[in-house]
Amino acid sequence: MKKMRLLLVVLFAVMFAETVKADRMNSKYAIVIHGGAGSAISNEAFVAAREEVLEQALDAGVRILSKGGTSLDAVEQVIRILEDSPLFNAGRGGVLTAQGINELDATIMDGRTRACGAVGGVTTVKNPISLARRVMTETRHVLLVSEGADQFAAQLDDPAIEIVAPEYFRTEKQVERLKRVKEREKLTTKEKMGTVGCVALDRNGNLAAGTSTGGLVNKKHGRLGDSPIIGAGTYANNTTCGISCTGVGEDFIRHAIAYDIHARMHYGKQKLESAVQHVLKSEKYPIVGGMIGIDLQGSITMQFNTDGMARAAADSTGLRVIKAGK
Amino acid sequence: MKKMRLLLVVLFAVMFAETVKADRMNSKYAIVIHGGAGSAISNEAFVAAREEVLEQALDAGVRILSKGGTSLDAVEQVIRILEDSPLFNAGRGGVLTAQGINELDATIMDGRTRACGAVGGVTTVKNPISLARRVMTETRHVLLVSEGADQFAAQLDDPAIEIVAPEYFRTEKQVERLKRVKEREKLTTKEKMGTVGCVALDRNGNLAAGTSTGGLVNKKHGRLGDSPIIGAGTYANNTTCGISCTGVGEDFIRHAIAYDIHARMHYGKQKLESAVQHVLKSEKYPIVGGMIGIDLQGSITMQFNTDGMARAAADSTGLRVIKAGK
Numbered sequence: 001m002k003k004m005r006l007l008l009v010v011l012f013a014v015m016f017a018e019t020v021k022a023d024r025m026n027s028k029y030a031i032v033i034h035g036g037a038g039s040a041i042s043n044e045a046f047v048a049a050r051e052e053v054l055e056q057a058l059d060a061g062v063r064i065l066s067k068g069g070t071s072l073d074a075v076e077q078v079i080r081i082l083e084d085s086p087l088f089n090a091g092r093g094g095v096l097t098a099q100g101i102n103e104l105d106a107t108i109m110d111g112r113t114r115a116c117g118a119v120g121g122v123t124t125v126k127n128p129i130s131l132a133r134r135v136m137t138e139t140r141h142v143l144l145v146s147e148g149a150d151q152f153a154a155q156l157d158d159p160a161i162e163i164v165a166p167e168y169f170r171t172e173k174q175v176e177r178l179k180r181v182k183e184r185e186k187l188t189t190k191e192k193m194g195t196v197g198c199v200a201l202d203r204n205g206n207l208a209a210g211t212s213t214g215g216l217v218n219k220k221h222g223r224l225g226d227s228p229i230i231g232a233g234t235y236a237n238n239t240t241c242g243i244s245c246t247g248v249g250e251d252f253i254r255h256a257i258a259y260d261i262h263a264r265m266h267y268g269k270q271k272l273e274s275a276v277q278h279v280l281k282s283e284k285y286p287i288v289g290g291m292i293g294i295d296l297q298g299s300i301t302m303q304f305n306t307d308g309m310a311r312a313a314a315d316s317t318g319l320r321v322i323k324a325g326k
Numbered sequence: 327m328k329k330m331r332l333l334l335v336v337l338f339a340v341m342f343a344e345t346v347k348a349d350r351m352n353s354k355y356a357i358v359i360h361g362g363a364g365s366a367i368s369n370e371a372f373v374a375a376r377e378e379v380l381e382q383a384l385d386a387g388v389r390i391l392s393k394g395g396t397s398l399d400a401v402e403q404v405i406r407i408l409e410d411s412p413l414f415n416a417g418r419g420g421v422l423t424a425q426g427i428n429e430l431d432a433t434i435m436d437g438r439t440r441a442c443g444a445v446g447g448v449t450t451v452k453n454p455i456s457l458a459r460r461v462m463t464e465t466r467h468v469l470l471v472s473e474g475a476d477q478f479a480a481q482l483d484d485p486a487i488e489i490v491a492p493e494y495f496r497t498e499k500q501v502e503r504l505k506r507v508k509e510r511e512k513l514t515t516k517e518k519m520g521t522v523g524c525v526a527l528d529r530n531g532n533l534a535a536g537t538s539t540g541g542l543v544n545k546k547h548g549r550l551g552d553s554p555i556i557g558a559g560t561y562a563n564n565t566t567c568g569i570s571c572t573g574v575g576e577d578f579i580r581h582a583i584a585y586d587i588h589a590r591m592h593y594g595k596q597k598l599e600s601a602v603q604h605v606l607k608s609e610k611y612p613i614v615g616g617m618i619g620i621d622l623q624g625s626i627t628m629q630f631n632t633d634g635m636a637r638a639a640a641d642s643t644g645l646r647v648i649k650a651g652k
Contacts, residue, residue, distance in 0.1 A: 114580045141549045142576040146472035148548015222474015223467045231557045231582035250468045254440045256557035259582040263589030
């Protein structure tokens with residue numbers, strides 16, 4: 001009799017666990033990507049080429065999330081694809097410093113635990129977003145910069161952390177661009193920017209956010225913008241939202257923009273959409289750029305106060321947006 | 327007649343301006359300093375020596391503020407004195423990295439304009455806090471790190487930016503300490519920490535905050551903690567408060583602690599004292615360390631959840647506190 005009761009209890013427990021699991025697998029997911037805010041792009045071929053990469057990245061993220069994968073994995077994989085493309089200011093396509101080299105920044109953050117990792121001023125790592133994730137999981141630190149970050153990368157025996165020669169990042173386009181900026185310094189602020197980012201909500205209800213960039217063209221050696229700064233360019237917290245920013249990093253640092261969106265929701269009871277709108281439109285925040293975010297209900301926002309922002313989004317209800325022009 | 331009226335107007339304008347100036351000069355100032363949270367110190371001679379330095383620093387700040395000087399000047403000068411002492415983990419007394427060198431971090435922020443500057447991983451600058459201020463005033467950037475920050479310092483022709491050999495920072499005490507940590511890794515978290523910071527309110531009602539540190543003993547090359555991160559270890563905003571933090575930096579970054587105090591006051595209508603208390607006591611924030619702050623009314627807070635925190639404070643009402651033991 002006792003054995004029978006035990007068996008029944010175990011049976012019910014297994015059934016209950018399976019139901020919970022099925023519920024989770026049926027629950028929603030959402031993903032949003034940006035490829036940098038800045039000028040509106042009129043070159044149709046360039047827009048089409050960027051949209052193709054955005055689509056590849058979006059599909060990779062959706063594949064992970066729809067199968068029940070984690071938002072952290074989706075964010076990392078999406079950003080790796082954008083970093084591998086020379087069409088975005090991150091990884092391969094990163095802009096050059098005043099000294100003509102690439103110094104790359106990236107951050108990743110887990111909204112469930114608030115674990116995070118970031119790297120700044122990296123010069124030899126093909127995918128800075130993956131190195132940021134290794135800082136999160138393999139060290140007791142949050143932020144490693146410059147030579148120390150490159151040294152950490154070299155010590156890892158990890159296929160995701162590919163070491164490349166600095167020339168890998170030196171695309172003809174960026175060399176030309178730096179020359180143009182140095183000769184004339186005529187690029188507008190909006191033309192100098194660019195960053196990639198991704199926020200995802202997985203079927204377990206966990207948010208994650210990540211950002212990766214080459215920074216500002218013609219920046220000083222050693223300059224870090226908002227992208228490697230938790231709370232400035234990137235934040236994720238399961239109780240409110242995940243956020244990734246793009247724009248003039250200094251202003252995003254000064255006003256801790258990504259954390260400010262969380263705080264507006266948490267302390268000010270604002271909705272994600274209106275919190276982001278307020279920050280991008282208020283004169284109190286002299287912010288030039290854009291933001292993407294997802295709240296814990298899976299609502300997606302993509303906003304910018306520049307002329308354009310490359311962006312893409314998808315979710316389990318069938319939403320699908322890909323735009324690289326304006 | 328016309329001339330007479332003009333003369334009267336000018337006379338009234340001058341009298342009015344003088345009254346406003348006198349009002350300002352009569353209005354209050356406040357200053358608070360920390361020398362790092364950590365273990366309670368029982369060595370009486372060491373406590374006395376530290377209190378002497380804290381007193382010098384406090385007096386220097388009070389001298390500036392009482393004469394109507396700016397909170398930014400007070401913060402910079404106070405922190406320079408603490409950086410020049412080998413008794414605090416900042417500047418001269420900075421702890422060593424795992425590779426046995428000093429990598430110094432500092433931030434300064436102006437609550438009036440939210441202008442800010444920070445440096446990370448500096449190895450050749452005697453007073454990192456002054457270099458942080460030069461990043462704020464002399465560049466379009468907010469944060470410079472590692473070699474780039476040292477190069478920027480070397481280019482400045484400024485008596486406040488003294489370049490020193492790395493040996494200047496290599497005190498016998500820290501060499502011994504690193505050896506001890508490496509041999510046994512037995513120091514508790516509380517023993518590994520230390521940072522200096524200052525917050526001031528000047529007679530014009532402007533808040534400023536600054537923080538400077540050698541970081542965590544035995545840290546990785548290139549590791550940045552919360553001290554060079556705006557919103558993590560330091561924040562100042564005239565509408566709420568100025569804040570400087572000390573403790574395990576990674577947790578202060580993860581929760582954007584300094585900005586969180588501002589957000590609790592701004593969006594959550596909390597008072598400074600209770601906002602800081604909540605963050606240091608709540609289980610939701612796994613923070614080990616302490617905070618100092620001043621709100622726009624000049625109320626001072628000094629709190630910590632470690633056994634001790636070296637601290638000092640003074641204001642125009644006659645408050646005067648200097649404690650380095652517990």
